Amino acid sequence: MTETVLAVLNQPSRDAAAHDPSADAFTFEAPLDHQLEVQDLGVVRGDGVFETITVVDGRPQALEAHLARFVRSAGMLDLPLPDLDAWRRAIEAVCAELDPVREAFAKTVLTRGVEGSGRPTGWVYAAASGDSTPARTEGISVVTLDRGYRHDVERTSPWLLQGAKTLSYAVNMAALREATRRGADDALFVTTDGYVLEGTRANLVMSVAGRLVTPRTDIGILAGTTQADVFRFAEQQGIETSYELVTMDDLRAADALWLVSSVRQAAPIRSVDGHEHAMDLAMTEQVNDFLLSRES
Incomplete structure (x- = not known):
């Protein structure tokens, strides 16, 4: 059985030299074998970027949006820009190699490589996802933390x-x-001047008087691929969407709240800082059905 798959790219960027000029674009490797140099800057300094892509029935979802953000993140770190053709082929290959499962994920990682080598390190790892059913159907609790x-x-x-x-x-x-120490499932970051940002690994979406609202993406948060598709769902349903500055009062007054991300998809928030919050489970089910049926 192939429960995990790893493809290591030989030349993650055309702007940098290949690790082996005579080798293929990528090779499958054993995920538990030695792969990284101990001085790789992704390990010793966190100097790299990544994406986590939902895979449903062997099909990577929102692939082009993830690749675009991958390139954007690499540019912000002044990394050699990813060779998208090579990365796309590697992603599709690991998804095809993985044992058939309903939900999985593929993680792309690009690091600066070993300092002074001039060769970035890149790989794609795929595995089956954990069961997110409880989060999607029962909701999650969050606490707010100062960012x-x-x-x-x-x-x-x-x-x-x-x-x-x-x-x-x-x-x-x-x-x-x-x-977790405070008895919650996740955290929502808040700015020092009182604006709500995002979760630790997810974007916030709020239902407000029949609209869907998310914090603006120019306030130091990651633009979410899943959040963008939630808005695409809303627009298909005739629901107005908006990017806004969100205060704690706005958060508390919202009709419903979700944290949305790849893998977990849309998780309704059932409590904030220990105070119960209403959930819209019917909307949650519709959104998740949409997210899990995306073609791209």
Whole structure:
């Protein structure tokens, strides 16, 4: 059985030299064998970018949107830009190699490689997803945590790389552990000047008086591929959508809340900071049916 698949790219970017000029574009490798140099900057400094792509019945979803964000994140880190043809082929190959399952994921990773080598490291890893049914049907609890910067950080301090999907997730994981310590499933980051941002690994979507609203993407958060498809679903249903500055009062007053992301899809929020919040489970089911049936 092929429960996990790993493809290692020989030349992740045409702007950098190949690891082996005579080798194929990528090779399948054993996921548990030695693959990385211990001095790879993705390991020792978190100097790299990644994407996690939902795979349904062997089909990678929102692939082009993920690849576009992959390129955008790499550009923000001044990494050699990904060779999209090579990455697309590797993604499709690992999805085809994986044992048939209803839901899986493919993770693309690009690092700067070993310092001074001039050769980035790249790989695609695929595996079956965990069961997200409880989160989708029973909801999740969240706590709000101060992110430590103002909502205009992306404009004032672009070197902080807000809005890039980097490997530097230590803060996100620390926030998730803090949420667990407080008895919650996840955390929502809030700016020091009172605006709601995003979850540790997901975007916020709110139902407000018949509209779907998400925080603006120019305030230091990652533009979400799943959130964009939720808005595409809404627009097909004639539901107005909007990107706005969201305050804590707006959050509390919303008719329903979701954290949306690849793999978990749309998870309704049942409580915020220990206070129960109404859920729209009918809408949740419609949104998830749409997300899991996407063709691209």
